[in-house]
Amino acid sequence: MQENQSKRVNIAQGLKGWLGTDTNLLRLMVMTCTIFIVMCLATRGRFLSLPNFQAIGLLFPELAILSLAMMLAMFTGGIDLSVVAIANLSGLVAALIMTRLLPADTATVWVGWTLAGGVVAALVTGVICGAINGMLIARFHISAILATLGTMQLFTGLALVITGGQAITGFPDPFLFAGNGEWWGVPIPFLLFAILAGVLWVIVSRTPFGLQTQLTGSNSLAALFSGIRVPWILFRVYLTTGILASLTGLLMIARTNSAKADYGSSYLLQAILVAVLGGVSPTGGIGSVGGVVTAVIALQMLASGFNMLHFSNFSRDFFWGLFLLLIMVINHYANRRGGGRNG
């Protein structure tokens, strides 16, 4: 048995040397491919259809942007529990402007201006909410989990107070196109997401800000002593998550054609799950845009496949939980093997 184990260690180390350093991303990609193949077999090929991929491309960007926002917060060793609340609040602000301020004579120019006004107002809401989070965490030194827990309740509460719990529906067609339309068969939300993910990748891996964020997360004291303005970095991170959340809010209301104060509350836990699955360390410093995007695609394929197989939504939660725990346990064993005894 001892021998067997040492042989396994050798094989694992050999594989690792051969395939490069990012084994977590590799493992995740293997899992994603496995899911893909299993789903294709289980649905007897129905999974392999263009409409299915279009549906996946339409559905996953919302969760993906929230997960990327969560990744940024986790980089600093924090977490942002208020992302879904910010998304809903900004969505509602945009929805109010687009429905209440829309003039009776719907001349195209005016529709355009109200649309722009709604989008800008939503982004401003995101900036303000993010700034509040940033202030609480960076200036008043409240731990991120508690500050955003509080602001989550605050923002959701404000959204409820504004609408009285009612849904707001009926947005102009050009706006709905951004949430449902397609361009050469590619869903618009997917295109928007691809651009955003590209920008985020550049920010995270090619700018000083991205590096400083990760350094802050891996050791904030060392970062401080090496001249990084840690509070300023923290503030900007939560500002960014606020903006990303408000973009998600806009996408959500554009896709569903309705805005509601408590929409998508299950997104919060899913976003954390996706970030962790994508190899982001909740203790800070580690993670990549590619990993998170792969994880969210894996989960969306799992969800779509289960949907085709007529599994209930609840069994999806069950399998997501199982998936998360499995990945964590596998990572644990892999890291221990790779890191030797001190792992």
Place this chain on the structure above:
Amino acid sequence: MAKFSYQHESILLLLLLILSATIGWFNPAFFGPGNLLSILKSCAIPGILALGTLLVLLSGNIDISFPAIAAASMYVTCKLALSAPWLDQMTLLVLLSATIGCLLGLANGVLVHCFNLPALIVTLGTGSLIRGGLLAFVGTRIVANLPSSMIAFSKATLFPIQDAGGQSTGLAISVVIYFVLALVTHLLLMRTMLGRGIYALGGAPESARRIGFPILGIQFFIYSFVGLLAGIAGILHASTVRNANPFDLAGLELTVIAAVVLGGTSITGGRGSVLGVMLGVALLVVLGNSLILLGLPSHWHQVASGLALILGTGLTAWRSRKGQSERGV
């Protein structure tokens, strides 16, 4: 070390009294025995859950799976009781629900300790797993015809009194259970080596291990205890609302954590008390109750509790920083 200063608890008590006096000023119905008893009753279930959360936070970890555990043990217990009539006794039902909860909690402990995983992520996973499993494989239908012993239990009160409307109210037994559990938790934390170990684990894990505290046992105990309390709270909840709804209690984790933190518990571990937690729960419940009595729409409840949490944690963070700078750290 054995001496604790109850400064934070005094501030909370003062806040609670000021809040109560203000509400009583605007609406004297607040101080009616009926309302006070109903506030206590509303405290019982979040309170029991908060006791478990206190233990986890004290050990420097966090558990967000307990509402799922509570819903699962409650629903499974009710289903079992309906198919096996000999179970129809409140004590047995509470024991059964507590056992199921305890086992589910132990699973958390195993994952956290044996695989050395962050508790937030583990309990996120198990919470999703348990709730999904419950709804997908056990059932989604609300059980409206509960076992008769649970109905009888929900009607039973101690010290019944007649209120102004001629209706009989009294101290619900769930409140008594809450107080007993709070006392047990308090004694456990203050008078046993296990309790000292939980504080030590939260204060400095490595030191706790080197002193010789059995970390494995302590971790297993903490998560089993959270599960146990969740099981009890679940069955009491079903009995109070007189139906077993598997969708119930979802989202309660954040409110409960808010109450525990408001009670002065440090989220990084090592600091907090049962008294503070009970006051934190009471403060949030009174806040919610007051908004109803003051005639504000219930939507304001969330705004108020969010603000309370931000102010409460801000105060704690500010005080601990002040303490640090005074000590010259």
